[in-house]
Amino acid sequence: MEQPSDEDRRKQLWKRLLKRFHEACSTYGLLHEEDHILVGLSGGKDSLLLLELLAYQARIARPKLTVEAAHVRMGNVKYETDTTYLERFAAERGVKLHVLETRFDYQQGNKKPVCFLCSWYRRKALFNLAQELGCNKIALGHHQDDLVHTTLMNLFFQGQFATMPALLQMRKMPLAIIRPLCMEREAEIIEYARLADYQKQVKLCPYEKVSHRAAVAQLFLQIEQMNPEARYSVWNALEAQGKLKEE
Numbered sequence: 001m002e003q004p005s006d007e008d009r010r011k012q013l014w015k016r017l018l019k020r021f022h023e024a025c026s027t028y029g030l031l032h033e034e035d036h037i038l039v040g041l042s043g044g045k046d047s048l049l050l051l052e053l054l055a056y057q058a059r060i061a062r063p064k065l066t067v068e069a070a071h072v073r074m075g076n077v078k079y080e081t082d083t084t085y086l087e088r089f090a091a092e093r094g095v096k097l098h099v100l101e102t103r104f105d106y107q108q109g110n111k112k113p114v115c116f117l118c119s120w121y122r123r124k125a126l127f128n129l130a131q132e133l134g135c136n137k138i139a140l141g142h143h144q145d146d147l148v149h150t151t152l153m154n155l156f157f158q159g160q161f162a163t164m165p166a167l168l169q170m171r172k173m174p175l176a177i178i179r180p181l182c183m184e185r186e187a188e189i190i191e192y193a194r195l196a197d198y199q200k201q202v203k204l205c206p207y208e209k210v211s212h213r214a215a216v217a218q219l220f221l222q223i224e225q226m227n228p229e230a231r232y233s234v235w236n237a238l239e240a241q242g243k244l245k246e247e
């Protein structure tokens with residue numbers, strides 16, 4: 001029997017990813033008519049897929065969406081992305097890309113980890129740009145694995161049962177954070193990125209292995225080997241406790 005081509009496999013996988021995207025948007029009320037959405041485009045596989053899905057959705061009649069993207073460079077963290085590629089990727093999908101740069105001061109002995117500070121300042125830049133552009137939502141590319149890993153990290157290191165919600169309505173500004181990839185499995189995103197020939201970052205972040213997240217991800221792989229349904233157990237618990245939607 002003839003094996004399906006890479007293009008056939010890409011199309012089949014796209015359908016699965018699109019179905020889960022629509023399911024997440026419907027379940028958690030992520031998209032509404034006249035939404036103006038700013039996508040945080042880091043240049044990694046997750047944010048590229050997120051932009052592709054939202055750009056596709058914006059071409060559909062309902063709901064009517066306006067989608068823009070922002071790539072935030074951190075001036076004092078030495079990793080690189082090809083902004084020419086990101087601009088072309090966005091333009092090919094009818095999305096305008098804004099490229100920003102920010103930085104933060106970090107000294108040894110600082111109680112806040114580098115990753116926390118980097119994330120906080122990037123998020124601040126996104127918030128400021130979103131309000132300048134008149135956006136009402138910021139879309140981030142966290143997938144289901146990210147949410148499950150965050151839950152475990154909060155349990156193990158903070159003593160809290162919490163995660164990054166699919167929908168978070170900000171209290172101090174007229175913005176909501178949405179995570180439309182929240183029901184996607186990372187393994188399928190990795191495969192789709194390969195089949196779709198997404199370009200990888202030029203140089204990875206030097207701190208990406210410093211946090212506990214990589215160790216927790218490895219631990220969860222072992223848990224899934226013992227129980228392939230483990231992610232759904234965690235997910236159902238988050239659902240039951242109302243942790244996936246904060247309005």
